[in-house]
Amino acid sequence: MADFVLINSIIIVATLFVIFGVFLFFDIFKRNERYGYLAYIVALIPINVLWFLQVDVLGVYLILFILWIFCLLRDLYGVTKEKKEINDVVLFLVLGVIIQIIITAILPVSIDTMQTNTVEYWFFYFPDTYTSTFGIESWVNPTMLIAFRVTASILIGLVIVPLLVDIKGEDVPLPVFIIIIGLFIPPFLYLSFVWLPGAMPVLTFLMSVILFILLLLITKSGKEG
Numbered sequence: 001m002a003d004f005v006l007i008n009s010i011i012i013v014a015t016l017f018v019i020f021g022v023f024l025f026f027d028i029f030k031r032n033e034r035y036g037y038l039a040y041i042v043a044l045i046p047i048n049v050l051w052f053l054q055v056d057v058l059g060v061y062l063i064l065f066i067l068w069i070f071c072l073l074r075d076l077y078g079v080t081k082e083k084k085e086i087n088d089v090v091l092f093l094v095l096g097v098i099i100q101i102i103i104t105a106i107l108p109v110s111i112d113t114m115q116t117n118t119v120e121y122w123f124f125y126f127p128d129t130y131t132s133t134f135g136i137e138s139w140v141n142p143t144m145l146i147a148f149r150v151t152a153s154i155l156i157g158l159v160i161v162p163l164l165v166d167i168k169g170e171d172v173p174l175p176v177f178i179i180i181i182g183l184f185i186p187p188f189l190y191l192s193f194v195w196l197p198g199a200m201p202v203l204t205f206l207m208s209v210i211l212f213i214l215l216l217l218i219t220k221s222g223k224e225g
Contacts, residue, residue: 009053016046024070027078036074037088040096043067048103057117057127058144064100065151068093072158079162086162093159134198152194156187164218172219180215181208 020043026036047064051057072093078084101124108114108125117139119128128137129145136145172180185208192203 013046013049016049020046020067024074037092039071040068040092041099044096044100044103048107051114052111054113054116058129058140058148061127062144062148062151065155069151069155069158076158076162086166090159130197149194153191156191160184160187168218170219172215177212177215181211184211
């Protein structure tokens with residue numbers, strides 16, 4: 001009986017990944033529809049099924065980030081070909097992030113096994129990667145943690161760099177910098193937590209200052225004349 005349960009689980013997960021692949025490569029069907037963006041959200045289905053099946057929770061998020069990276073590479077290629085807008089790409093990615101956060105507040109409460117190796121932040125359950133003294137928890141595979149850190153950095157980089165390229169050469173008054181930097185603070189905080197949680201505030205501040213200098217270099221005030 002256990003073998004049949006395992007086989008059924010594998011078939012279900014594989015089918016869900018095939019569905020994700022359909023939306024990932026939706027443009028090859030040449031239907032001139034924008035449903036390809038749904039790949040960011042469809043990716044959540046097999047990922048949360050894996051979480052339900054008690055796959056390592058850090059590995060689950062590692063796979064999710066890899067799927068989102070595939071989506072970003074596809075869409076950023078479309079942006080370079082002027083077939084897609086970077087704003088649409090970021091919108092659907094953020095929507096996927098928000099939906100996943102909501103899911104972390106619903107499923108683990110209903111299914112106790114999904115709370116394994118997680119920690120509750122307010123109502124949300126996220127991987128319990130670090131101890132209270134910022135050491136690595138005993139259940140964490142060091143190799144997987146490094147892979148997760150690198151993948152998270154690539155994912156955020158694939159979002160930030162195109163946005164910076166998009167505003168390069170634009171007229172951006174200095175007060176607007178505060179708004180732009182404020183939008184980048186959440187991903188900076190997350191990167192700081194992933195790599196060095198004990199220095200999260202100062203590392204985020206450092207990255208914000210670097211971004212401020214970079215914005216000064218690549219944008220204009222509109223008053224140069």
